[in-house]
Amino acid sequence: MAAGVWRFEWANATGSKWHLPLVDEATVKFRLSQAGSAELKVPMDSAAGRQIAKSDSVSDGWGYVLVYRNDTLMQVLETEVTEVGVRDGEGVPVIGISATESPYQRMDGVIIEPTKPYLFPTTAGQIGTRLKTLIDANTSWGITCATPGTTVSVDPSVFEQGITLLAFIQAWAFRASGFDFRFNPEFTVSGAGYGSTGQFYCASTIGEIKLNAKFEFGAGSKANLSAYSWKRFGGQHLCNIAAVPSNGTSGGNAVGLKTAADVTSVATYGIRWRWITADFEDATLRQNLADDHVAFRKNPRRVLSITPMPETTPTAFVDYSVGDIVPVSITDAGLSVINGNVRIYGISVTIDKNGMEKIELETSPETA
Incomplete structure (x- = not known):
């Protein structure tokens, strides 16, 4: 698809705002x-470059x-690095501009409770609903919150003082009983107040099964893949015994481990x-x-790009998006490498100077 x-x-x-004219390639990643x-790179002799x-x-x-x-606004990022003086x-x-999705930067800059351990939620309930109440009450954080999808009910838990909003949300999300989350892009920064650079959305699972969005390599009628990379990650990923200490707050780690x-x-x-x-004390x-x-690290992780x-x-962001499950069939050198469903965890878009886009998908069969 043309990148225009x-x-x-x-x-x-x-x-x-200023338009950013591209030099060479630009890469945008959605996760x-x-x-x-x-x-991306932009000419210094442009309105945006001069600014x-x-x-x-x-x-x-x-x-x-x-x-x-x-x-359509797809993503709001803020700069990590701007490098002036580069030559093409x-x-x-x-x-040169390197940027990271802005709502994550904002969440990582918010300390929820700096003076004492933080209890959340105060009463049991769906975690998505409780998070919406929390975010809605704190407009200075610079994000908003959409109505969540269905999430599990949780009991109150105690977190260490000084925990950031990002670490706090990840603590709930990155569990087998947790949830997926994303930020729907929005941009209301105006200099008057904090505005918002993203709308938080969470659900037990984000995405759908898209059986018509099929990809094939080496065999089949579609043959719509130009390349693939099939990796298995062991090493530090492997974990078959996990120990989470109490950070010294419950009589020493021998008691709290x-x-x-x-x-x-x-x-x-x-x-x-x-x-x-961990950044929280609660034993459960x-x-x-x-x-x-x-549960997630007892076997080597498989990643298919x-x-x-x-x-x-199929077309990215039209026929499928991040979180969706799609069928993939790859046959190479007479060997069936994979034939089944995979879940899309990331979409990388590279836009070249000729106005063409190249899509690369990061997927895994583990949770498809």
């Missing part, structure tokens, strides 16, 4: 329950990158004991964390 449907804008801290990112390169204010080189597809292949000065193990994994791979630190929550590390051919179907 993609458009980039720069916005400063007060919300003023499930993790921050998206972007890498970014100015030296009369410390904030000039910092700003937001707004990513549009077909004039012809020696023309350009500005919570552990989990998988004897089948130990028999297969040997002992892979991991010490998992720490036991859940130990259980979940073993696939590259669809340009201008073929």
Whole structure:
């Protein structure tokens, strides 16, 4: 698909915007329950380039990158690094921009309770509903919250003082009984107050089963993949005994330690004991964390990266998106590498200087 449907804008801290003309390639990554990112270069001799390169204010080189597809806002990022003085292949000065999805940056900058351990929720209930109440009550955090999908009911838990909003949400989300989350992009920064750069949404599962969005390599009628990479991650990923300490707050770790193990994994791979630190005290929550590390890490993780051919179907963000489950069939050198469903955890879009986009999908069969 031609990349003319993609458009980039720069916005400063007060919300003023400038078009970002691209030099060479730009890459934008969309992820499930993790921050998206972007890498791009723009001419220094452009309205946006001159604004970014100015030296009369410390904030000039910092700003937001707004990513549009077909004039629909797809992602709001903020700069990690702007590099002035880079040259392109012809020696023309350009500005390099590295950016990370803004709501994650904002969440990582919010400490929920700096003075004492934090109890949440105060009464049992669906975690998504309780999080919405919390976010709605704190407009200065710079994010909003959509009505959540169905999530599990949780009991009150105690978290350590000083925990950030991002670590707090991840503590609930990254459990077998947790949830998926994303930020629906929005941009209301205007210089008057904090505005919002994303709308938090969570559900037990985000995405759908898209059986018509089929990808094939080496065999089959579609043959719509140009490349694939099939990896298995062992090493530090492997964990068949997990220990989560109490951080010294419940009579020492000998008293507060919570552990989990998988004897089948130990028999297969040997002992892979991991010490998992946590930002919360609650014993039940720490036991859940130990259980979940073993559940997800007792075997090597399999990751399949696939590259669809340009201008073929299915189409990213139309026929499938992050979180969806799609069928994949790969036959190579006479061997059936994979034939089944995979879940899409990430979509990487590379837009070249000729206006073409290249899609790469990061998938895994483990939870499909």
